[in-house]
């Protein structure tokens with residue numbers, strides 16, 4: 001049976017249920033399977049499978065300690081009715097390119113695909129372990145995870161959810177989506193700082209033994225809804241397998257992913273390990289291009305400025321899931337990862353060895369700036385009639401650079417990660433819509449111009465009442481959690 005260990009060398013052998021409940025390893029490492037599994041069925045025999053059937057085949061090999069009944073219960077509840085369109089994801093495209101639209105869930109970002117199922121995976125795990133304590137989900141968000149996690153966990157029995165977002169790092173629509181969230185167990189705070197401050201704060205709280213003991217005494221355990229949780233990452237593998245099968249090709253393909261925390265592109269890497277034939281994994285960044293530099297030089301360095309861009313969900317300098325990739329490429333050398341992560345924490349950088357650098361050639365990395373994003377949205381809409389949000393535009397722009405450099409015109413999947421309406425201000429300006437004084441008016445204007453349906457969750461958002469109005473210093477996150485849990 002597959003066991004989970006951490007990227008930093010903790011080899012106790014956790015079951016997937018234990019890994020999902022804990023979220024992050026006690027040593028600060030991320031849970032990884034002790035070997036990347038293979039499917040029980042030939043990929044070619046899955047060509048006519050529905051999304052849910054593929055989900056079952058993929059998840060059962062990673063989550064072996066779930067019974068068939070448990071896993072199907074989770075999958076059916078997550079995917080039966082919450083997504084608009086013919087299936088959970090929709091493929092649209094032109095020429096050799098297919099956009100994998102991952103954003104037809106309740107909060108209009110790709111995070112819904114995983115965060116619709118995580119609450120079921122988690123509560124199923126808790127139940128079968130006989131765990132009576134309450135689970136408090138801690139989430140740092142660059143905008144989209146927060147809302148998708150709130151929506152997924154709202155009023156889920158036995159859970160509380162605390163979301164921390166950077167006050168100046170999310171769009172008006174994202175902020176409003178989070179602050180208007182209903183549900184007795186939902187808690188949201190704006191952090192004075194950027195996403196990395198929020199994420200580092202959350203990771204510190206996980207590593208704080210005395211705090212977790214204190215919570216334990218108060219019948220609370222902590223878990224995570226960020227992509228550091230393996231229960232979030234594995235469901236993301238599914239759509240790459242699904243989309244590859246839809247292409248109905250035997251050739252190797254390219255997969256382009258607009259990248260922040262490296263979760264989505266890592267899921268594509270796992271899909272490749274399951275049999276999806278891949279030529280290049282194309283890692284697209286915005287001006288926060290730490291990954292572009294890393295993929296080129298082998299050095300990960302935080303010695304750089306942080307930019308607020310028009311693709312805010314990718315405004316990240318510390319890409320947590322990269323740690324998982326390097327771990328696999330190092331052939332599971334936990335000591336090596338631990339030392340590198342210590343270097344990163346102490347000196348702000350680390351460099352991988354030549355062997356790993358060589359293996360990183362599977363990836364192509366590049367980036368573009370906010371102006372390029374606007375131009376890309378405009379030109380693709382005007383020449384191809386396809387509307388992209390700002391993050392997807394980063395991906396398309398970087399893909400164009402790749403094609404220019406290589407002439408490679410093979411079949412390519414581009415992860416389309418959010419509805420344009422979520423970033424309606426930037427998208428509207430790209431399409432020449434005049435400046436509006438209220439961010440929400442752009443939604444209406446963009447609809448007038450494109451006739452694309454406004455997602456239900458974004459309709460009338462402006463007139464909803466904000467109920468979560470706390471703004472806190474990053475040092476005060478623990479106090480916010482205590483207050484949310486009603487313990488002193």
Ligand SMILES: *Cc1c(COP(=O)(O)O)cnc(C)c1O
Pocket residue numbers: 109110111144145227258259260261262263264265313314391392417418
């Ligand atoms: C979260 C997010 C990303 C980045 O995904 P990672 O898994 O963090 O790399 C890209 N685009 C959108 C719209 C997102 O919400």
